[in-house]
Structures are given as structure tokens and as C-alpha cells.
Amino acid sequence: MNKEGFVPAVEDRPAVTVDIVLFSVINDWLNVLLVKRRIPPFVGMWALPGGFVRRGETLEEAALRELSEETGVSGFYLEQLYTFGDPGRDPRMWIVTVAYYALVNSKGIELRPATDVVDTAWYLVDNLPELAFDHARIIQYAVKRLRSKLEYTTVGFELLPEKFTLTELQRVYEAILGQKIDKRNFRKKMLSRGILQPLDETKMEGVHRPAKLYRFLGV
Amino acid sequence: MNKEGFVPAVEDRPAVTVDIVLFSVINDWLNVLLVKRRIPPFVGMWALPGGFVRRGETLEEAALRELSEETGVSGFYLEQLYTFGDPGRDPRMWIVTVAYYALVNSKGIELRPATDVVDTAWYLVDNLPELAFDHARIIQYAVKRLRSKLEYTTVGFELLPEKFTLTELQRVYEAILGQKIDKRNFRKKMLSRGILQPLDETKMEGVHRPAKLYRFLGV
DNA sequence: AAATTTAGTGTATAAAATACACGATTACGA
DNA sequence: TCGTAATCGTGTATTTTATACACTAAATTT
Numbered sequence: 001m002n003k004e005g006f007v008p009a010v011e012d013r014p015a016v017t018v019d020i021v022l023f024s025v026i027n028d029w030l031n032v033l034l035v036k037r038r039i040p041p042f043v044g045m046w047a048l049p050g051g052f053v054r055r056g057e058t059l060e061e062a063a064l065r066e067l068s069e070e071t072g073v074s075g076f077y078l079e080q081l082y083t084f085g086d087p088g089r090d091p092r093m094w095i096v097t098v099a100y101y102a103l104v105n106s107k108g109i110e111l112r113p114a115t116d117v118v119d120t121a122w123y124l125v126d127n128l129p130e131l132a133f134d135h136a137r138i139i140q141y142a143v144k145r146l147r148s149k150l151e152y153t154t155v156g157f158e159l160l161p162e163k164f165t166l167t168e169l170q171r172v173y174e175a176i177l178g179q180k181i182d183k184r185n186f187r188k189k190m191l192s193r194g195i196l197q198p199l200d201e202t203k204m205e206g207v208h209r210p211a212k213l214y215r216f217l218g219v
Numbered sequence: 220m221n222k223e224g225f226v227p228a229v230e231d232r233p234a235v236t237v238d239i240v241l242f243s244v245i246n247d248w249l250n251v252l253l254v255k256r257r258i259p260p261f262v263g264m265w266a267l268p269g270g271f272v273r274r275g276e277t278l279e280e281a282a283l284r285e286l287s288e289e290t291g292v293s294g295f296y297l298e299q300l301y302t303f304g305d306p307g308r309d310p311r312m313w314i315v316t317v318a319y320y321a322l323v324n325s326k327g328i329e330l331r332p333a334t335d336v337v338d339t340a341w342y343l344v345d346n347l348p349e350l351a352f353d354h355a356r357i358i359q360y361a362v363k364r365l366r367s368k369l370e371y372t373t374v375g376f377e378l379l380p381e382k383f384t385l386t387e388l389q390r391v392y393e394a395i396l397g398q399k400i401d402k403r404n405f406r407k408k409m410l411s412r413g414i415l416q417p418l419d420e421t422k423m424e425g426v427h428r429p430a431k432l433y434r435f436l437g438v
Numbered sequence: 439a440a441a442t443t444t445a446g447t448g449t450a451t452a453a454a455a456t457a458c459a460c461g462a463t464t465a466c467g468a
Numbered sequence: 469t470c471g472t473a474a475t476c477g478t479g480t481a482t483t484t485t486a487t488a489c490a491c492t493a494a495a496t497t498t
Binding site (some may be wrong): 439440441442443444445446447448449450451452453454455456457458459460461462463464465466467468 | 469470471472473474475476477478479480481482483484485486487488489490491492493494495496497498
């Protein structure tokens, strides 16, 4: 039973992939980006964007590369989520996947329109289609992580543009947590964190009172 | 740049390992289990217990198997930590490692004495020897995770025997957090969580007043 | 019975979270 | 220009949670 010295032959190694749960808040609802599979297994089914890790790149680089290949955009907020390696999670071969989640402000991203490479679409997290592999589970896990990280980090700001109003910020929180938040308490708490810079600008958009704009200062 | 359909040849796959940071609180200090390497690379250097994942087993099974091979014990509390895959983290080959952390009450574990298989030893987390690979970084990461999990979960109880006193519990918290805690506030908070069952037994051990024993009830 | 050592307890204060309602500002249309 | 509609922006009272802090109780040893 001496495991040391044992190195598995090349044919006894799993392939390693990255899969990315890219979130965006669109029209006050939390969405994830899905791609339609064009190759077996699960042809025609929706799945998470992702692909094989290549020699010489870090896992994070692989995740960013895959995302930019499929969205035409780069510079996402990215964080490792969990690694899934159960045998049988891919019916054809042994694959270990390192899952990431990423956040983007959907205004700053244009999905390649009508690309012939892959069919990509945003889906509401609580109205997902049937998904390939164990990707439903991965998304579920990512939502859970995102919700808890929202409470004690500043990840929420990654879903907003450079300048935003407090109401927009609140809508992002509400979309992720799936519940309404008291306006006065929310603003009090956010402003007391000392991470928001009030700007001398307002957002004059609707036909109503303009809202003050803020910028995220970082920690 | 169409990544779909591309599957890396077997010789272009990384080997996948698991490494485990096994913690225990010994004499009121936080310790980790290390093993001395007998094969290249880093022969003779201390490293985390771990090894290659085998076809047909889950990552968690692999971690538990490696741990029990090197300690002779099974049934650890185990939780996935992070996956490290930077190229060059192993000087000889491409290895992606899925790191876990595990918790055990050292009273319930006997390291195989003077085994000829591997040399294993407990080390104080803040007095580690030079470590192979990126294992120092992994341990650092694990300590950080353990500290934060201690605050909002019940992982702390995994480091205690079935029956324990409140003082013993407090010592575990202090060892992990690396700071003294107020006794009255600590007890108030623990008892108010409603997860402790007071027993009709006391621990008569020292030469002093016996302490009431409790049992962890679970969530 | 005095000394030693650990167990066990309560209160006052500060900080943080929660519940809750209305006046202010803009655009538009009558 | 005045009223309406819609969103912006604000404060206080209450509850809950966290913190600071010191002495008596119970056992053993000499």
C-alpha cells in the first residue's frame, strides 16, 4: 500500500477542465451565461462555458481564456468555486473540473451576436433549462456562494458599472438574495462602510427626481 | 479558436493529486500533520500527506484514503479547500492538486509508531519546517479558512472528543484564532446557540474543582 | 484550616440590526 | 402654473448582539 513512488501512467490521468458560472444582473434579475453544446456528449443541450486546461497556463488563465473565447470580452471578476471530480460525471471519460464563478456588468458586455461558434444566452437562475453534466449542481453551488459572499465582501460592486446609484446597488443585492431590502437601512449600512465615493453627478434618466451617483472605492 | 471538440491527448493531461492539511489541537496549540518525503522531488523534505487520485474514486475518497494510509485512522472531518494548478508548482511534471483540510481530535488518533512506510509528525502551525512544493502556501490558506469557518459554523467541535468541558472548547477556539477569549462571553455565546447538551457527568481530572461535561448536538 | 487552582456566574455599556413613513425633486400634461 | 405621477432621500425608536469586567464555589494538597 505504499503510495509514494507511484505515478499513474498517462492513460490513467483524468482530463482537467474549467467551467465558469458567469453571473450578471439583468433587469433586476440574476442571470447566468449558458452555451449550447455542439459536440458529444449532450449535443444540443445547454451547459456552462468551459473547456480543457492547457499545459503552461494557470487554472485561472484557462478560465479567463474560455470566457473571453465565448463572450468576446475579457477582464472579468473571477473566483474559484469548487472542484468536481466524481467518476461518471462525464459519461465518456474521466474528467475533473475546476469550477469558477465570474461577475460582470451586462451593460459592459456584448455577447457575440449570432456567432457561428457557439450559441450563448443568458438564463434566469431560477428558470434554467435542462443542463448537461452536473452543471445544474455547479450553478446551485455558485449561487449559494455568491449569496454568502455578498454579505461580507464587496463582490456586489463587480456587477455594476463604474458609476451607479444607491437604488441600482440595492437592486443588485435584492436580485442576488432574492428578497426585498429596506431602503433606509440598506443605505445607512452601505454608506457607513466607507467604500463609496459620492460624485457630483446625478443620473437623470427617468422622468423623475435624479439620483446621486457613487463610485466604488475598493477596500 | 474553436475549443469545442478539442480533447487533449493523454500525454497532455496533468496528473491530479489530493493534498490534505490535517489539523489537530494538541496541548492547546494548533498543529498540522506532515510527512517526510522519501522520493523525488524534494526527498527528505517535509510535505503534506497526499497522493494521486485513482480512476473510479471521488476526490474525497482519495483524500480519505491517503489520510488513512498515512495515519492508520479513518473517519476524519474533511472539507475541500482549494485547487492549485500553477504550472511549475511541481518541478518535474504537470500536477494539479485538490487540497482538503481535515480535523481530528488527536486523542482519537495514534500515528503509526516508527512506521517504515513514512515518517509522520505533528508540527505547530506557527513553527513549520521548510516545506516541499507550494505546501506552505496551502497550509496558510487552510489556516485562514479554518479561522473564518470557526466563527460561523460548528467545525470547532470536530477537534474535540465526544464529551468535553467548556474550558476545553474555549482552548480549541483560542488555539485556532491565536488569541485569548473572555470566558464569560464565550460561555454565554456557546450556550445560547442551543447546540450543546449538558451531561450529568463531570470531568474529575486535575486536583481542582471538576468541570461539567457537554456533548455536541449537531445543527 | 489555610492555600492553591480551576469552575462557574451577571450586569452595565456599546454597537449593530431592525422596523417603519413622509417630504423633496423632477417631468409631464391639463 | 398647478396638479399628478414617480422615484429620491432621510431619522428615530426598539431590539438584538457584542463587549468589558471580578468575584464566589468546589475540589485537592499540605
